[in-house]
């Protein structure tokens with residue numbers, strides 16, 4: 008996140024520097040340990056932390072147009088379940104997935120009495136064998152696909168579980184931000200990066216992947232999607248009230264980028 012300390016990690020799971028994750032951690036899923044460490048603070052701050060509540064969420068929500076009552080929606084990388092709750096409050100039948108045990112715990116607690124929400128532990132790096140093809144009307148994934156190296160594989164699975172005409176809305180770090188922030192040497196190359204996140208009240212080393220804009224777009228079109236809208240969000244007025252300096256920065260340079268895509272054919 009902006010203001011945190013960046014380390015551009017050596018590619019793949021070798022040759023770690025001292026700030027990097029261990030090979031053992033990487034075997035689970037890239038960001039597992041980081042989110043286990045962060046989950047309680049994340050859950051307690053997600054409703055009011057400006058980058059989430061007043062920047063990412065209004066943008067992602069604006070891409071979910073039309074009524075969603077009765078729709079089956081998959082929330083991928085649900086974290087503590089704030090999006091799942093929002094979707095269910097609008098009448099959707101929600102399945103929420105996350106790989107972090109602690110996040111799953113928070114999402115389950117939050118889901119109680121909030122409508123039709125099922126919370127499952129699963130790794131987005133692996134096929135969703137437990138869902139039949141064409142199960143969902145929509146898939147939402149906020150700030151989670153950055154932890155997946157193989158976007159084509161993930162988007163292909165998302166295509167499979169979506170009905171034809173179904174939507175896929177997601178947000179992620181803006182490639183231009185990451186390119187600059189992580190000091191990326193080759194814009195076109197997908198690579199692992201990491202930085203120390205300080206924004207949640209304790210320092211947590213967070214690994215993720217850098218992807219170019221073209222690679223995200225190609226992974227979508229190669230997986231049977233057409234991009235309906237790309238949104239480079241601006242912070243809301245609530246953001247300004249909470250963090251004037253951060254607001255001014257985000258009015259001049261994007262941190263996140265959001266997509267709305269539609270399944271037009273089965274993935275090859």
Ligand SMILES: C[S@@+](CC[C@H](N)C(=O)[O-])C[C@H]1O[C@@H](n2cnc3c(N)ncnc32)[C@H](O)[C@@H]1O
Nearest residue numbers: 036042084085086105106107130131149151154
């Ligand atoms: C930045 S949080 C976003 C949470 C939620 N979508 C939100 O916006 O509040 C990213 C989430 O992705 C989850 N995640 C990361 N890698 C994952 C993977 N391979 N499979 C499933 N979830 C993953 C993390 O555990 C974490 O809860």
